[in-house]
Structure formats: structure tokens, C-alpha cells
Amino acid sequence: METITTTDLSKFGARERQLAEILLRAWRVQGLPEDFTDEEVTIMLNTNSGCVFLTNSEFQAVMFNGDKLEIFYYCPNCGNEGFEKEIMNDGKCKQCGEQIK
Numbered sequence: 001m002e003t004i005t006t007t008d009l010s011k012f013g014a015r016e017r018q019l020a021e022i023l024l025r026a027w028r029v030q031g032l033p034e035d036f037t038d039e040e041v042t043i044m045l046n047t048n049s050g051c052v053f054l055t056n057s058e059f060q061a062v063m064f065n066g067d068k069l070e071i072f073y074y075c076p077n078c079g080n081e082g083f084e085k086e087i088m089n090d091g092k093c094k095q096c097g098e099q100i101k
């Protein structure tokens with residue numbers, strides 16, 4: 001399936017703009033995750049999933065895990081994706097053993 005992402009806020013609906021507000025507020029209140037590179041940070045929308053997240057020059061993605069901002073990881077080897085605790089043991093993919101972090 002094709003993934004279409006955009007940073008164009010005119011493509012964000014009311015719901016997506018609200019999610020962007022909540023993300024910006026969480027960034028202000030709790031800061032960005034430690035391992036997230038603080039460069040060229042922008043708000044991005046996945047128009048397929050309706051998912052709104054923060055991303056950066058390293059193409060890392062930050063989303064809410066519950067009410068906490070966390071990096072959403074992707075295994076380049078097997079495509080496994082999720083938050084660190086869900087998909088990794090000691091920085092390695094639980095599914096294929098690839099070093100992700």
C-alpha cells in the first residue's frame with residue numbers, strides 16, 4: 001500500500017489539526033524523547049492512516065504511546081514497527097534480531 005505523507009497544513013482536516021495542537025502542547029510540556037534528533041522538526045500527516053506525528057531530518061517519528069511522546073520505530077529488515085518496548089529487546093528487533101537502535 002502506498003504511504004502518502006504531507007507537511008502541508010492545508011491537507012490537515014479539523015481532527016488532524018487538533019492532533020497537531022496536542023502534539024505541540026506535549027512537546028512544550030514534556031519535551032521530545034531523548035533519542036529524537038532535534039533538527040528540522042516538523043508535523044507530518046499520513047493521509048492513509050490519518051496519523052499525525054512529529055518527524056525530523058533523520059526521518060524519525062514521534063507519536064503518543066498513551067499520553068507520553070515516544071519514538072515510533074521501524075525495522076528496515078522485516079518491517080516490524082511500533083514503540084521500543086513493543087518491538088525491541090536491547091535495541092534489537094524482537095521479530096528478526098536486527099539492530100534497530
Ligand SMILES: [Zn+2]
Nearest residue numbers: 075078093096
Ligand atoms: Zn525486524
